[in-house]
Amino acid sequence: MDAAHPQGFTAQTTQTTRQQLRQQARLKRQALTPQQQEQASKAVLSRFCQLREVRQSQHVALYLNNDGELDTEPLIEWLWHQNKNVYLPVLHPFSKGHLLFLHYRPETKMHCNRYGIAEPVLDVRLVKPVHELDLICTPLVAFDEQGQRLGMGGGYYDRTLSQWHHTGTGPRPLGLAHDCQQVRHLPSEAWDVPLPAIITPSAHHRWSSS
Template identity: 85%
Template sequence: MTQSTRQQLRQQVRLKRQALTLHQQEQASKAVLARFNQLQDVHHAQHIAIYLSNDGELDTGPLIEWLWHHGKTVYLPVLHPFSKGHLLFLHYHPDSRMHCNRYGIAEPVLDVRHVKPVHELDLMCTPMVAFDEQGQRLGMGGGYYDRTLSQWHHHGTGPRPLGLAHDCQQVRHLPCEAWDVPLPAIITPSAYHHW
């Protein structure tokens, strides 16, 4: 029942997100950047993981440009080649060599010299399909970010997570599983939610 409900929510919210016009996407990204660059967590962080937008997600391009401009070191998630369901984080810069992973998402070409251990990251901007009024996050269903953030959630070690989303991705209540990691903060174009 829970999995079925979660899958229905994924489909509904993804359709809403994909229906946003280019103008709406641009305005949303500008509004999120205006909130993002005011956060102390962002200003105090040096090593920041973020993601490249896909499937109607909030456009992170302007945030990445802002981070580079302010001397922050940016990292992108890469599917772990040997540990199924896990992510690595690679240094990302304007000249990074890129390729598409098995989900069709652009990621840096794996080079162990550019890998940053998760516990050395300061802040991790996370994608999501939906979130609720308690900060619960619903991803695409692979559990990549829940696994990545489990050390932070259970032991307080590793990067502080910060969710990025469109307003239309908020729902009243998400059905949760034991492994779900709630987020302490989420930025949308209209609000900074924190718990």
Template identity: 80%
Template sequence: MDALHHGGPATQSTRQQLRQQIRLQRQALTPHQQEQASKAVLARFTQLKTIRDARHIAIYLSNDGELDTGPLIDWIWRQGKNVYLPVLHPFSKGHLLFLHYRPDSPMRCNRYGIAEPALDVRLVKPVHELDIVCTPLVAFDDQGQRLGMGGGYYDRTLSQWHQSGLGPQPLGLAHDCQQVRHLPSEAWDVPLPAILTPSAYHHW
């Protein structure tokens, strides 16, 4: 896309308003709605061939009203597959590391107040060795465009896959209320090839 469609203050302001609006909708879901949504996504998740074939799956711990990934993580463990969680890179700003995660992993809170495994270089899995990266998002549209929290962490993580098709397959996870008709995009945004919600498996 040309520069006219990207990056202006109006685009950033619209994205910020959307972030606020969708986060409020997500946070307003009742515990029962959250539980039903997570069960519905788990049922779809376990049927995906890409998930069944995968050995190394990166996922994230939910916060801020995100779809509860706890049941997905438990299922992955029960299948004997490996789970990896994102950790903020200690000195490469805006980048993530992925650490092997087990039920007994020592955890700490990062600067955003999100729990992550305590950094141990022996547990780091290079991104290109992962099979799937389950990606959080604030909103998504009919073309698979993803709106994150604005830090660009996952856009950087997935940029090689986006450019060359190499590396782990991204899979967005979201509530149905996070879908919008059209997202204003930035040049660096990485659209997702597939997004799983309680009511649908969207793929492009």
């Protein structure tokens, strides 16, 4: 049996299943009403601002929500009010599949990347090396009971978090999601990075005390 597919999935069926789960989870979060989205964001903010890892962090990477994702604007504004530094991901212009993280302020100039997602206009003076971040809040499409994360398929965050995954050093990841994005089991690939913690409107899931 392939070690990357311990549940008996072949590579082809794993990819098919992951794509089906990805589509199902996206449809669920897209179906949330504006009122449900607002309530979810407030509930996550309440949990977020109480987390020890958030309070102890000065340099926090977040992202701007898209495609029905949990609204992160209240989290960003709360961090600003706490005089913490916020960073947003930018697609690396030369290293395919990798991210840069730029300091983000209300006056930051923005544009849309090739996926139609707003990101800061690249300015090398604003780039924060990943190892200097304290916390990386990651988007996700679905997650399971073991903390396995399913993204959009580009592998950007798996690459970003690979050092943390293999050595336990670098910024700690924290997943953000709606409750409806949880599934029982995700077929995983060898390069997938499970998350130590994910917060949703109704729960703080934690798989690691480190």
